[in-house]
Amino acid sequence: MTAVEAPDMRRMPLRKVLSVLVTLGAVAVAAYMGWLMWQAYMAAPWTRDGTVRAYVITVTSQVSGRIAELGVKASQYVRKGDPLMKIDPADFEIALASAEAAVASAKADLANKQAEAARRARLTSLAVSVEEQQIYNAAADMAAAAYRQALSNRDQARLALSRTQIVSPVNGYITNLVTQAGDYATSGQRALSIVDADSFWVDAYFEETLLRSLHIGDQARVALMAYPRTLEGTVVGIERGIAVPNAESDPSGLATVNPVFTWVRLAQRVPVRIGLKNVPSSIVLAAGLTATVSIVPNSAPAGAKPVLPAATE
Known part of the structure; x- marks a missing residue:
């Protein structure tokens, strides 16, 4: 046998033959597994480039005013409907009282104008002219319109007062809280941020x-x-x-x-x-x-x- 001649397997001991076969088999299995892993790495849909995300709710005040109460703390969990903060309601309570007084005044004026128009309507043309009847009817209609306007103003004042109490729109966590009691809340500007816990x-x-x-x-x-x-x-x-x-x-x-x-x-x-x-x-x-x-x-x-x-x- 020369130096470059392969060894004769028939002359090798059985243990050595088995050792060579096991080694070759292990190399073949490792190569096959490596090939499978490479295929899985290159073709399987996976990525390390993933990010957890969530919806962030921006809470803004719909009315402007001084923050009288702040009912939450940083990173606090809140449920939908829980109070978050309260705008000082004094100005809005006064506005509502004024609107209610305007409603009462407009209602009394409407009743008076309608009574006057009704009295003129019952008179004959000898006692009152058609023109005068039309004037009093128009006055009654204008009073009715003024009464409806007063009701609308009262409802608007009542709605503004209700908006001084701000509640959470979702279940979530208060995040990056920088607002404090005593700050001035401006309508339409962000006051709080809530990470929606369900999103x-x-x-x-x-x-x-x-x-x-x-x-x-x-x-x-x-x-x-x-x-x-x-x-x-x-x-x-x-x-x-x-x-x-x-x-x-x-x-x-x-x-x-x-x-x-x-x-x-x-x-x-x-x-x-x-x-x-x-x-x-x-x-x-x-x-x-x-x-x-x-x-x-x-x-x-x-x-x-x-x-x-x-x-x-």
């Missing part, structure tokens, strides 16, 4: 090359960076548009085209909305948390449509 979802930004593998209703696994436990979710929506830099114009109106290398084409990322299911109370969700999202293949219910149509031959 948490995950936006997973998948590369466009993976969209064909996604279906509405697919089951998803969400791993938050802050917690080791994996959450269950469902694909509930796919955004139908992202910003296109080349579509923007410069100040002169010319198209802004970004230069790219012809041999490099980066896959765009499209937001896919993942609805969360059965989030345990031990996990504190906060908008902005980082998440890794993986989609369970072929887990969508029957009849679900893919994000992109299948290629036709």
